Amino acid sequence: MQIALVIGSTVSTIKDESIRGRKLLIVRKTDTTGNMTGEPFVAVDTVSAGAGDLVLITDGSSARFTSQTDNAPVDAVIVGVIDSLELGGEVTYRK
Amino acid sequence: MQIALVIGSTVSTIKDESIRGRKLLIVRKTDTTGNMTGEPFVAVDTVSAGAGDLVLITDGSSARFTSQTDNAPVDAVIVGVIDSLELGGEVTYRK
Amino acid sequence: MQIALVIGSTVSTIKDESIRGRKLLIVRKTDTTGNMTGEPFVAVDTVSAGAGDLVLITDGSSARFTSQTDNAPVDAVIVGVIDSLELGGEVTYRK
Amino acid sequence: MQIALVIGSTVSTIKDESIRGRKLLIVRKTDTTGNMTGEPFVAVDTVSAGAGDLVLITDGSSARFTSQTDNAPVDAVIVGVIDSLELGGEVTYRK
Amino acid sequence: MQIALVIGSTVSTIKDESIRGRKLLIVRKTDTTGNMTGEPFVAVDTVSAGAGDLVLITDGSSARFTSQTDNAPVDAVIVGVIDSLELGGEVTYRK
Numbered sequence: 446m447q448i449a450l451v452i453g454s455t456v457s458t459i460k461d462e463s464i465r466g467r468k469l470l471i472v473r474k475t476d477t478t479g480n481m482t483g484e485p486f487v488a489v490d491t492v493s494a495g496a497g498d499l500v501l502i503t504d505g506s507s508a509r510f511t512s513q514t515d516n517a518p519v520d521a522v523i524v525g526v527i528d529s530l531e532l533g534g535e536v537t538y539r540k
Numbered sequence: 541m542q543i544a545l546v547i548g549s550t551v552s553t554i555k556d557e558s559i560r561g562r563k564l565l566i567v568r569k570t571d572t573t574g575n576m577t578g579e580p581f582v583a584v585d586t587v588s589a590g591a592g593d594l595v596l597i598t599d600g601s602s603a604r605f606t607s608q609t610d611n612a613p614v615d616a617v618i619v620g621v622i623d624s625l626e627l628g629g630e631v632t633y634r635k
Numbered sequence: 636m637q638i639a640l641v642i643g644s645t646v647s648t649i650k651d652e653s654i655r656g657r658k659l660l661i662v663r664k665t666d667t668t669g670n671m672t673g674e675p676f677v678a679v680d681t682v683s684a685g686a687g688d689l690v691l692i693t694d695g696s697s698a699r700f701t702s703q704t705d706n707a708p709v710d711a712v713i714v715g716v717i718d719s720l721e722l723g724g725e726v727t728y729r730k
Numbered sequence: 731m732q733i734a735l736v737i738g739s740t741v742s743t744i745k746d747e748s749i750r751g752r753k754l755l756i757v758r759k760t761d762t763t764g765n766m767t768g769e770p771f772v773a774v775d776t777v778s779a780g781a782g783d784l785v786l787i788t789d790g791s792s793a794r795f796t797s798q799t800d801n802a803p804v805d806a807v808i809v810g811v812i813d814s815l816e817l818g819g820e821v822t823y824r825k
Numbered sequence: 826m827q828i829a830l831v832i833g834s835t836v837s838t839i840k841d842e843s844i845r846g847r848k849l850l851i852v853r854k855t856d857t858t859g860n861m862t863g864e865p866f867v868a869v870d871t872v873s874a875g876a877g878d879l880v881l882i883t884d885g886s887s888a889r890f891t892s893q894t895d896n897a898p899v900d901a902v903i904v905g906v907i908d909s910l911e912l913g914g915e916v917t918y919r920k
Contacts (some may be wrong), residue, residue, distance in 0.1 A: 446754070446772040446805060448740075453572065453627035455543070457596055457620035460587050461606055464619065469541070469596070471572060471625065477738065477756060477770050485572050487541040487596060492745050496628065501742055501754070501772060503803045506601040506696065506791040506886065510803040511746055518598045518605040518619050520541060524749065524803050525742035530756065532738035533781065548667065548722035550638075552691055552715035555682050556701055559714065564636070564691070566667060566720065580667050582636040582691060591723065601696040601791065601886065613693045613700040613714050615636060643857065643912035645828070647881055647905035650872050651891055654904065659826070659881070661857060661910065675857050677826040677881060686913065696791065696886040708883045708890040708904050710826060731849070731867040731900060733835075762833065762851060762865050777840050786837055786849070786867060788898045791886040795898040796841055809844065809898050810837035815851065817833035818876065 447483075447502040448527065450475050451494050455487055463517035470494060470523065472502060477530050477537045488521035489514055499538060501525040542597040543622065544569050545576055546589050558612035565589060565618065567597060572625050572632045583616035584609055594633060596620040637692040638717065639664050640671055641684050653707035660684065660713065662692060667720050667727045678711035679704055689728060691715040732787040733812065734759050735766055736779050748802035755779060755808065757787060762815050762822045773806035774799055784823060786810040827863075827882040828907065830855050831874050835867055843897035850874065850903065852882060857910050857917045868901035869894055879918060881905040 453471035468490040474483030479499050491513045494500050500523045508514060508522040530538040548566035563585040569578030574594050586608045589595050595618045603609060603617040625633040643661035658680040664673030669689050681703045684690050690713045698704060698712040720728040738756035753775040759768030764784050776798045779785050785808045793799060793807040815823040833851035848870040854863030859879050871893045874880050880903045888894060888902040910918040 448756075448770065448772060453625060453632070455596070455625050456623045458587070458623055459596070459620035461619055463605075471543075471627065474769075482769065484569075484577065485543065487543060492743070501740070501744070503805045505805050507794060507803050507805045509602060509605065510748075510794065510801055514803075516605055518602050518609075518617060520598045520600050520602045522803060524746055525744035528741045528743055530738060530740050532756065537738070548720060548727070550691070550720050551718045553682070553718055554691070554715035556714055558700075566638075566722065579664075579672065580638065582638060604697060604700065611700055613697050613704075613712060615693045615695050615697045643910060643917070645881070645910050646908045648872070648908055649881070649905035651904055653890075661828075661912065674854075674862065675828065677828060699887060699890065706890055708887050708894075708902060710883045710885050710887045733851075733865065733867060759864075767864065777838070786835070786839070788900045790900050792889060792898050792900045795843075795889065795896055799898075807898060809841055810839035813836045813838055815833060815835050817851065822833070 447474050449473060449500055449502045450479060450481055451496050451498045451500055461518055464519055477532055479538045488523050489519045490523045492523055492526055494523050494526055499527040501527060542569050544595055544597045546591050546593045546595055550582055556613055559614055572627055574633045581616060583618050584614045585618045587618055587621055589618050589621055594622040596622060637664050639690055639692045641686050641688045641690055645677055651708055654709055667722055669728045676711060678713050679709045680713050682713055682716055684713050684716055689717040691717060732759050734785055734787045735764060736781050736783045736785055740772055746803055749804055762817055764823045771806060773808050774804045775808045777808055777811055779808050779811055784812040786812060827854050829853060829880055829882045830859060830861055831876050831878045831880055841898055844899055857912055859918045868903050869899045870903050872903055872906055874903050874906055879907040881907060
């Protein structure tokens with residue numbers, strides 16, 4: 446899973462029933478302190494995340510394996526809100 | 541999902557029944573303002589998108605999970621037309 | 636799908652029944668004019684493509700979703716021969 | 731599979747039953763001597779790995795094919811702890 | 826599929842029954858002459874390949890579609906030993 450920061454949202458005209466109405470958030474991959482390192486992409490929110498949250502992103506086919514995205518044409522989903530990251534006994538990020 | 545701009549189309553001789561006749565659009569990934577940042581690739585259109593539209597692309601196995609691409613050998617599909625993108629309370633793109 | 640140029644072929648000793656005997660072509664990703672931009676990789680031919688053809692490549696799990704590659708351990712398949720590419724009303728490639 | 735070093739852990743608020751309670755470790759890809767070369771990402775531990783262990787990571791859909799991650803929305807799993815790596819008859823890493 | 830060179834092997838403590846006992850080889854992607862261009866990763870051997878062999882690698886979910894890796898948590902498998910590569914009528918590699 447990727448560590449990513451929620452930075453925004455998208456409003457889109459979507460025909461597919463299974464993702465219409467889902468919250469589609471814009472995220473960017475970060476390092477272990479929460480600093481953004483990757484390009485923006487869009488992930489389906491399943492955990493009521495919001496802008497500024499550091500989140501865990503599951504991508505690829507596994508993004509369809511939550512109860513909210515089952516069999517939906519989505520390739521990235523937010524599966525958790527990160528509370529803290531720890532490296533070598535040191536907390537590098539805390540919500 | 542990726543944010544991408546539709547820039548063109550392809551005409552191809554395709555044997556597979558499940559994708560023959562589908563509209564195959566050329567797209568490039570963009571940033572959150574719609575400026576192109578990625579290399580061109582081809583995605584199946586399922587939402588009547590056209591050149592100049594900013595769209596949401598689902599890739600990988602999930603591209604097969606729309607009603608129009610079910611079980612088809614496709615790895616990228618346009619699932620939505622983006623109406624607006626918002627970052628930090630500011631609209632960075634509007635159709 | 637990727638736009639790629641067929642540049643060669645490979646002869647391999649393969650044990651798996653489902654891909655033994657298949658034509659395995661060497662391809663490289665191109666831009667929209669047919670100029671090579673990517674590294675060489677190998678794709679299963681399902682459309683009688685040949686060296687010099689610009690082709691459409693489906694990769695990942697969807698490469699198994701043609702009649703010739705069903706359930707085979709392949710991750711890239713040629714699904715079409717490109718006849719023309721058009722960007723902004725201008726033809727950038729014609730076979 | 732990737733060769734990676736376990737460097738830390740994450741505490742997250744996760745709704746999905748299938749991954750709640752799982753140990754989520756932060757890892758970085760390494761070369762064949764154990765020196766880190768890649769960016770940090772998060773993998774589900776299924777082998778009781780710990781910080782400092784060199785591990786084998788399976789990613790993508792195959793990450794769901796362990797008994798502990800079956801049908802879970804995870805895209806990276808630790809499937810083994812590396813005891814040694816050997817190149818050209820020379821041991822380049824030993825636990 | 827990728828063209829890769831087998832450069833070594835790994836000994837790992839693996840819990841999963843389906844991959845325990847399998848030969849796990851270290852490989853690096855090459856160009857069409859067999860010169861290494863990519864970073865090392867680990868692939869399951871299904872064709873009795875050895876160090877120095879140029880091989881065909883299938884990755885992603887399709888790595889599970891050989892008789893030896895069926896439903897196993899593996900994301901890269903060696904499906905063939907390359908005998909020769911030919912570009913533009915010229916042999917660029919011969920075993």
